[in-house]
Amino acid sequence: MGLSSLPSKLTAFEKTNYVFKNWRHASAGSVVFPGCGFPSFFPKTLAALKDELRPVPGVSFALDCCGLPLEGLKGPEAYRVELSRVEERLVRVGAREVVPLCPNCGSAFTEVLDRSISQVTIYACLRDLTERGLIDCARVATPGAVFVPCPDRAHREWLDDLAYFLEPSVFVSKCSACCGADFELSQSEASMTAAKRVLETAAHECACAGVDEPVLYVYCASCAGKLERARRQCSGGLAGSVRVVHALSALMGVDETPAVSTTVLNRAKAAIR
Numbered sequence: 001m002g003l004s005s006l007p008s009k010l011t012a013f014e015k016t017n018y019v020f021k022n023w024r025h026a027s028a029g030s031v032v033f034p035g036c037g038f039p040s041f042f043p044k045t046l047a048a049l050k051d052e053l054r055p056v057p058g059v060s061f062a063l064d065c066c067g068l069p070l071e072g073l074k075g076p077e078a079y080r081v082e083l084s085r086v087e088e089r090l091v092r093v094g095a096r097e098v099v100p101l102c103p104n105c106g107s108a109f110t111e112v113l114d115r116s117i118s119q120v121t122i123y124a125c126l127r128d129l130t131e132r133g134l135i136d137c138a139r140v141a142t143p144g145a146v147f148v149p150c151p152d153r154a155h156r157e158w159l160d161d162l163a164y165f166l167e168p169s170v171f172v173s174k175c176s177a178c179c180g181a182d183f184e185l186s187q188s189e190a191s192m193t194a195a196k197r198v199l200e201t202a203a204h205e206c207a208c209a210g211v212d213e214p215v216l217y218v219y220c221a222s223c224a225g226k227l228e229r230a231r232r233q234c235s236g237g238l239a240g241s242v243r244v245v246h247a248l249s250a251l252m253g254v255d256e257t258p259a260v261s262t263t264v265l266n267r268a269k270a271a272i273r
Contacts, residue, residue, distance in 0.1 A: 012073040015082065018065040020271035028094030029058030030125065035105040036065040037221030039270040040263035041228075041246075046270065048252040056134050058096075063270055064089070066100075066108040072186070080112075087112050099125045101248065102221050103151035103158050123161035123219075126251065140166050140250045144215025144243075145173040145202045149223050150182065162219055162247055170217065171209060175201040181226035195230035199239035206242075219247045221258075228258035 014020070018036065032053065039046055053059045067082025087109075090098055097118040100106045109119050120128075129135045146166070152158045159172065180194030199216065206214035218224045227244045234240035249256045259266055 008073055011069060015065050015067065015069045015073070016078065017085070018082070020063065020267040021065070022063040022271045022273070023089060023093065025060050026062035026089075026093045026095075027060045028096065029060065030097050030099055031090060031093065031095040032059065032061045032099045032101070032122070032125075033066075033105055033109075034061065034063060034101045034270075035221070036069075036267060037104070037225065038101045038248075039063060040266050041221050041225045041258040041260065042249060042256055043259060043266045043269065044256045045246060045249040045252050045254045048254050049248065052135050052137075052252065053129075056129060060093075062089070062093070066105040068104050068108050072182075083108055083112055087114060087117075090114070090117055102219075103149050104220065104222060106158070107151040121158050121161045122248065123158065123165065127161065127164045137165065137251045138253045140170050140217060140247055142215055142245075142250070143169040143206070143209065143211045144217055144245070145171055145205050145209075146217045146219075146247070147173050147175065147179070147198060147202065147223060147227075149218070149220035150178050151220070158219055165247070165251055171205075173202055173205055173216070175205075177201070179220075179223040179226045180230070181222040184226060191226070192230055192233065195226050196234060196239045199227060199231055199234070199242045202242050203238045214242045215245055216242050217245050217247050217250070221246070224258045225260055225263070229260050232260070 034046055064086050066086055067079045070082055071079035091114050095117050097120055099120055099122050101122050126137050130137050148159055175198050177197050178194055179198050180191035184191040202216040203214045224244055224246050231240050
């Protein structure tokens with residue numbers, strides 16, 4: 001096995017019948033689905049979200065991978081097998097609705113969800129619980145730009161739901177480029193170039209808006225990880241000046257930088273909790 005193929009082989013192994021799945025706490029009702037990316041990069045925010053939602057009746061968590069990473073690693077059939085496995089598990093626990101934390105998982109579920117299970121974004125879920133007085137979320141208030149990820153470009157459903165929590169000082173970036181995460185394993189150099197372009201665009205937009213310290217809000221964990229890695233490589237440059245913040249971290253009041261150096265450990269810890 002060549003060294004260049006090793007990351008792909010390891011990723012395919014991990015995502016096949018996902019090694020770090022945890023369904024012990026899943027039950028009937030609303031099942032929050034963090035996927036594999038969010039626990040990788042935002043363990044503190046995930047813990048805060050669990051603490052916030054744990055007292056809410058009918059809300060539980062299931063840690064698993066939707067299988068989407070396998071589409072480019074082992075082909076569409078392998079991806080479909082994993083997605084079907086997750087769907088069957090949701091049916092077995094009696095899920096009424098699934099609440100993904102990432103648009104990637106959301107787009108995957110849209111294709112195959114059993115008719116008995118609906119899907120809502122985490123931001124729609126949090127808004128509903130906030131308006132019912134069951135939880136108390138912060139607002140996304142620090143001035144900055146919101147990056148719209150590829151899976152949400154067409155309909156912007158996630159962005160529309162997130163908008164409820166955005167203060168007027170937060171604006172939507174006009175950048176239409178991919179963050180580069182989608183082709184990170186196959187075209188690493190081009191992937192990094194794409195990520196730097198997104199960061200530089202955010203820096204320019206923030207400057208034009210009078211924001212002294214540029215902030216780029218994301219709501220896709222894959223984007224967060226890719227952009228943070230690029231930011232660290234550009235330390236001292238324009239792209240390196242941008243702070244990458246996940247919208248959920250802001251809503252939970254957690255100051256957390258994407259944990260790009262401990263992703264596997266974070267997934268492993270999430271699986272045993």
